[in-house]
Amino acid sequence: MKYESTRGNSPAVSAAEAIKRGIAPDGGLFVPIEQVTLTDRELQNLIPLSYTERAVLILKSFLTHYTEEDLTRCVEAAYGGDKFDTPEVAPVKPLTPDTAVLELWHGPTCAFKDMALQILPQFLVRAMEKTGETSEIVILVATSGDTGKAALDGFADVPGTSIIVFYPEQGVSAVQRLQMVTQEGKNVHVLGVRGNFDDAQSSVKQVFGDKDFSEILEEKGYRLSSANSINWGRLVPQIVYYFSAYADLVRTGTVQPGEKINFVVPTGNFGNILAGFYAKAMGLPVHRLLCAANANNVLTEFIQTGTYDRNRKFLKTLSPSMDILISSNLERLLYELTGRQADKINRWMTELKTGGVYTVDQDIREKVSSHFWSDFASDRETLDTIRETWAQHRYLLDTHTAVAIHVLEKYRQATGDTTYSVVASTASPFKFNGSVAKAF
Numbered sequence: 001m002k003y004e005s006t007r008g009n010s011p012a013v014s015a016a017e018a019i020k021r022g023i024a025p026d027g028g029l030f031v032p033i034e035q036v037t038l039t040d041r042e043l044q045n046l047i048p049l050s051y052t053e054r055a056v057l058i059l060k061s062f063l064t065h066y067t068e069e070d071l072t073r074c075v076e077a078a079y080g081g082d083k084f085d086t087p088e089v090a091p092v093k094p095l096t097p098d099t100a101v102l103e104l105w106h107g108p109t110c111a112f113k114d115m116a117l118q119i120l121p122q123f124l125v126r127a128m129e130k131t132g133e134t135s136e137i138v139i140l141v142a143t144s145g146d147t148g149k150a151a152l153d154g155f156a157d158v159p160g161t162s163i164i165v166f167y168p169e170q171g172v173s174a175v176q177r178l179q180m181v182t183q184e185g186k187n188v189h190v191l192g193v194r195g196n197f198d199d200a201q202s203s204v205k206q207v208f209g210d211k212d213f214s215e216i217l218e219e220k221g222y223r224l225s226s227a228n229s230i231n232w233g234r235l236v237p238q239i240v241y242y243f244s245a246y247a248d249l250v251r252t253g254t255v256q257p258g259e260k261i262n263f264v265v266p267t268g269n270f271g272n273i274l275a276g277f278y279a280k281a282m283g284l285p286v287h288r289l290l291c292a293a294n295a296n297n298v299l300t301e302f303i304q305t306g307t308y309d310r311n312r313k314f315l316k317t318l319s320p321s322m323d324i325l326i327s328s329n330l331e332r333l334l335y336e337l338t339g340r341q342a343d344k345i346n347r348w349m350t351e352l353k354t355g356g357v358y359t360v361d362q363d364i365r366e367k368v369s370s371h372f373w374s375d376f377a378s379d380r381e382t383l384d385t386i387r388e389t390w391a392q393h394r395y396l397l398d399t400h401t402a403v404a405i406h407v408l409e410k411y412r413q414a415t416g417d418t419t420y421s422v423v424a425s426t427a428s429p430f431k432f433n434g435s436v437a438k439a440f
């Protein structure tokens, strides 16, 4: 399996090379060239397996450059032992007869970023061996709060690497900031940025795109890479938990084999939900992917109208990990839905960069709506949802997951759809304890 750039101007590379580079040299994002599908039989085979066994089966079809033994080691190092506080890794908890919560925050930093960032360093170390890399890999990370700590934890003292995290000084919760600035390790660096997440992400992307700077670094024995979800190595481990959740629901008899379900995903950079899209494309029985946004609802507008317009005020909300106006991974979705037309992607991404807005063709808009539905929750609605969910079900939500629960309610009211739905829970309520307390 090779990987190509969404901008069409970089040579195809192996999985190891794509993971090592993070972003393609032409500024595009790496995507797998071939379509991976899982047969019903293979899906059935996942049911009795553990999370780590399921992970190896899914990962090996994308990371063909890695042997099964490599992947088993990566997966064990990431999810085995006591890294996660439950052997299930990503447990599915029933909330109501037609809704479950997929808890993705049982890793060391209490947010879903651990699902990918515990394993990315494992992939990277092996990628360096496979490609004969002699330079030190310097990971640059822009974070809205959760990626930073998860990446620091994953990369701390990993040989041959160092990591520099940029976070918006005024844009993260107290717990998030303390988690980052107290990180231990000889190769870790953390910087507060005067600006928001988009400023941090755009600047980091600009550094990646600076060829002269890369050359200077290379002479000195350094090579840049990314731990943001622009890196395919971040995205691919996220596909696993969509399959794992489905397998668990079939195992418990909650859904019938082959029955379609919805996934509701609190969304910022479009990384988590895009992994759900890839799972659907691989044959997972998914009816709709619900993209849940906060008041920075640029994606909701895009999914509803086909126009992506970032010309609006950046709002600070109670779900700070979703305070994003430029959702990088949408580029991958558009590349797939246009049938891989790099010229169109180049045009839209140039329009986004210069004027802050682009509109996709009618047929693409229809394709988007056939897979996705979107709405958003205000801070008020988020807090009400936390309080009501506790009152009704004695289940405590964090602010991001509450956004998703609220959007699911709106979806059911708007469409009357009764399909069984799984809500991705992206953070522990204790990570955003100030806001959760405020809800009560």
Ligand SMILES: *Cc1c(COP(=O)(O)O)cnc(C)c1O
Pocket: 111, 112, 113, 146, 147, 229, 266, 267, 268, 269, 270, 271, 272, 273, 321, 322, 400, 426, 427
């Ligand atoms: C990162 C994050 C999100 C958004 O995920 P994306 O992949 O960027 O869409 C949502 N909730 C929490 C708690 C997060 O840390």
